[in-house]
Amino acid sequence: MRKIAKVWLYIRRHKYLVTLGVFLLVIGVIDDNSLIHRFQNRREIHELNKEIERYRKQYEEDSKTLKEITSNPKELEKVAREKYLMKQENEDIYIFEEDLKK
Template identity: 50%
Template sequence: MIKLLTIWNFIRRHKYWITVFVFLAIIGFLDENSMVRRVSNIRKINKLHEGIKEYQSEYDENTRRLNELTTNPRSIEKVAREKYLMKKSNEDIYVIEEENTETTENETQK
């Protein structure tokens, strides 16, 4: 009985601090919209904004290249020669492939 009275007196004296502590615990950790979830959501939003910026710059670069291809016939020729190995009738094309350094190292170790 004495312990119960001691606890009750402690609660009566510190009721405001206990209420504030319980409120902060609920808001900070237990609530559906807690501060922990809010901070993690803000981090996710920032990562998504960074991704949007990357995709936007990639989109702008591709749009610029597409406009260049549609307006400049020399750029079409350049792409055809480099990517599809096309050539004029009086030209020869030599394709030089680089050796993979890992395979040459493995062969020398054997």
């Protein structure tokens, strides 16, 4: 009983400090909109924006390649040889492991 009385006395004397501590605990950790969740969401948004930018660059490169392929038959042959390993009848193709990794 004595410990409870000491705790209650401490809370009564420092009620504003205790209230502030509980408030910071709720805002910082417990709440759904806590600071921890906000930092995690901000990091996820940053990663998603980087991914969007990467896909945008890939789209631009692919669009450029498609335009070149449809307008120039030599470019079509070049892409077919490089990406799809196609060859002419009198050619031999050698594939290196480094090329497959790309």
